[in-house]
Amino acid sequence: MDAALVQFLSSGITEGARYALVALGFTLIYNASGAINFAQGESIMLGGMMTAVLLGIGMPYSAAIMCAVLVALVTSVVLQKLAVHTLNKSGVLTVIILTVAFGMILRGFVQAFWGTATRSLPPFTSADPLRFLGGTILPQTLWVIAVTTIVLLALGWFFRYSRVGRAFLAAASNAETAQLMGINVRFILLLAFVIAGFLGSVAGVVTGPITYTSYDAGMMVGLKAIIAAIVGGMGSVPGAVVGGLLLGLAEALTAGYISSQYKDAVPFLIVVLVFLVRPNGFFGRPHLERV
Amino acid sequence: MILVSGKKAAQQHHTASIVQVDGLGKKFGGPPVLSDISFKLQRGQVHSIIGPNGAGKTTLLNILTGIYKPTTGRVLLHGNDMSALEPHQLAACGVSRTFQNLKVCFNMSVQENVLLGRHLHLQTGFLAGILRLPSMQKNEEEAHTLARELLEFVGLRVDAALRPDALSYGALKRLEIARALACDPQLLLLDEPAAGLNPQETMEIKKLIERLAEQSVTVVLVEHDMKLVMGVSDNIVVMNYGQKIAEGSPETVAQNPDVIAAYLGAHGKQEKAEVTP
Amino acid sequence: MNNLKFKANDTPKAAPAQVVAAGGIRHNSRRWMIVLAVFVALAALLPFVVPNPFYIAIANSVLINAVVAVSLTLLLGTTGQLSLGHAAFYALGAYVSANLATSLGLPVYLTVPLAVVGVSVFGWAIARLFLRLSGYYLAVATLGVGLLLSIVLRNEQQLSGGPDGMPVEALQVFGISPGESGWYWIFLVVLVAVIIAAKNLLRSPAGRALRSLHDAEIAAKTSGIDTQAYKVKVFVFSCGLVGLMGALYGHYSGFITPAAASFVRSVEYVMMVVVGGIGSVPGAVVGAGIVTLLPHALASMEHYEILIIGCILLFTILFMPKGLVPTLHHLLNRIKNRGQK
DSSP states (O other): OOHHHHHHHHHHHHHHHHHHHHHHHHHHHHHHHSOOOTTTTHHHHHHHHHHHHHHHTTOOHHHHHHHHHHHHHHHHHHHHHHHHHHHHHTOHHHHHHHHHHHHHHHHHHHHHHHOSOOBOOOOSSOOSOEEETTEEEOHHHHHHHHHHHHHHHHHHHHHHHSHHHHHHHHHHHOHHHHHHTTOOHHHHHHHHHHHHHHHHHHHHHHHTTTSOBOTTHHHHHHHHHHHHHHHHHTTOHHHHHHHHHHHHHHHHHIIIIIOSTTTTHHHHHHHHHHHHHOTTTTTOOOOOOOO | OOOOOHHHHHHHHHOSEEEEEEEEEEOSSSSOSEEEEEEEEETTOEEEEEOSTTSSHHHHHHHHTTSSOOSEEEEEETTEEOTTOOHHHHHHTTEEEOOSSOOOOTTSOHHHHHHHHTGGGSOOOHHHHHHTOHHHHHHHHHHHHHHHHHHHHTTOOSOTTSOGGGSOHHHHHHHHHHHHHHTOOSEEEEESTTTTOOHHHHHHHHHHHHHHHHTTOEEEEEOSOHHHHHHHOSEEEEEETTEEEEEEOHHHHHHOHHHHHHHHHHHOHHHHHHHOO | OOSOOOOGGGSOSOOOOOOOOTTOOOOOHHHHHHHHHHHHHHHHHHHHHOOOHHHHHHHHHHHHHHHHHHHHHHHHHHHOOOOSOHHHHHHHHHHHHHHHHHHSOOOHHHHHHHHHHHHHHHHHHHHHHHTTSOHHHHHHHHHHHHHHHHHHHHHOHHHHOGGGOEEOOOOOBTTBOOHHHHHHHHHHHHHHHHHHHHHHHHHSHHHHHHHHHHHOHHHHHHTTOOHHHHHHHHHHHHHHHHHHHHHHHHHHHSEEOGGGGOHHHHHHHHHHHHHHOTTOHHHHHHHHHHHHHHHHHTGGGGGGHHHHHHHHHHHHHHHOTTOHHHHHHHHHHHHHHHHHO
């Protein structure tokens, strides 16, 4: 294979993994609450930045990673509490704006205390590129693929075979019935936010050595991940993952073969085109209104 | 003043049946919700559509007001096929309705809710609104007066400048009727106007319907309250499982064995006693 | 004119006067005219009380943002359509006017109206294409369009001068440049005109039609309102206003950059509306004031800016979800009603 193509594919997979995991978290929250979480991208930022900061003060790598993930989980819980309060009081539009505000606060907090400089993380194993299919690939990219696959498989097992996981799916498709059957819908919502936070921070940590991280690294990723989730079909879990991966690949290939200047335009162009043709994405269910 | 074309206006005076429903059917991608519904509506009469829950009454109402489009069959208004029209176009032809789940705007005053119904008779452009032309203001004045009259007519004596969240459920139902009347309809469809009302309030609704019929408004009533239906209807269409199972005067329908069976199945003998007027 | 005759002696006797909860919000048109007059009077005094052009320039930013906020609150407060790309329409207005002036050599008093028309047409296309989308999808579509536009503006050097922006011909009235104070009067007049227009619109039949879309769209339809057409109209109206301010801004500041189209800016506009009160015209002005003045007030604490702004937005959502002006209005009514008892 062409060396350049290998390069593009590997960066596409890296970006795609970020989008996929964030889109997945976003979809879980949407399914559990109907709300769009514009702060979803910040979990990636927290994963990467917190690890970098903790490494900077001398913490061992694995401890730093765990603490960073913990920070992301805590902020997810806080956001869930705020979201529930707001949802009961106002409505879904207000919750959306709440998540925008929350995202700003996370960004602002990191900026205020650790500045705007970009940071990077050391690779998990080695930094030497490996030969692969006629090109080279970073070992970290293999880590990204491995971790993403493991996480997705674990999540899939969780939803299929564990009691809590199945309850989650039930609550996601019909909250009222689930409640009548004794499923604690509040807890499910909390779980959604926590899993989403976990997925995002893990993505941030594992891709951190490849892409730089900074206080505003999360915003664009979040927006694009939302698009990936919509394109894959709003509310569809496999759709979010597939959408994220394809989006990452599309961006990388565009940057490589068409124009690197318009790389960022790809997701937005795609979503605009998708809305024109298929307003519900490719896997989504159409919206029926009851009169 | 009803916004129909000259031809339709002419036909208005000749035919006594203003609406003809012809072989109407509706599917939502599964078994048919409505099949082969046909009947006629006579001008100035009160027609009721009754039937157990799930019979398809609200679907029928939604088709008559353009919210759904029929899968088969058609609806004729003064001989013209109205099946493909959108709700706002049907409103322009004099069709108006109230809703089972109240659709009142809580972000505007009672007065403004009624004025919403007057929309077609007012100057509705952005420019007219922004510039507040004298002609538009005069229109508004007249509409405000009419709105007050309508609120009186439906028996709603409240400060019309207040928000609807201060009104009781029965009052809100009457507000909807006032709004539906504001467009000067020739055909008024009421979707369960008595639901949730006490007997006295239901009596008010009955009197209201009678007053409307006196003024040649054709009323279609979808209702579960049999006393109201039997007391006020000129003609009743009975539906079950999406089909028309009977049609006729209250006396005829009350004695129809299919109707009794349909209701007895769900409600028992008690219902039979209520059904007989 | 009416077929139906509603005679008072026909009405039922028994219906008791409905019990009305105290504190219902009344719309008093005379009161807001007084408030507006006071605002104009105070605003007119400003250049004399604070003649320093630096402060006038800040005031000008507030006035410009106030018009944008009013146009966005009209959109969001009536039909509930959230536009996350409004900054792009603003920038588009600026760039179109700037380009027409430089490449075609047209005078400013022509390029600005043409820019407004251009942005309105673009808004019309967006509305026609995307307004059938439900709630969030429209927000994301406007987000997409806004970001696409901002990326195009950044990349296409010929049209936009690239990421560093392009100079814009300044406005000259009879050969004289208005200066900060001159522009202040221009922007103030525009703002007052827009406020009056918005208030008139909301009170009119068209305004009622728009406001009905939020709670009872289906009832609006069966009352004869072509709801799609109204959604498009208010979107185009909003875009036109924003494009106007963008065009004026270009000629005012003499320079325009793609940053004016950024997502961050679009969020700022939404913030102004939310903080001031969605659907409230005075709220939009107040919200614009707060969001515009805040970074200046925090000039020494620049690196805390995003954090503080985020906190203010969060505070508003949690404790004053209706926004500043409607919440104050409610409180005043409560106090007044308690006083009347």
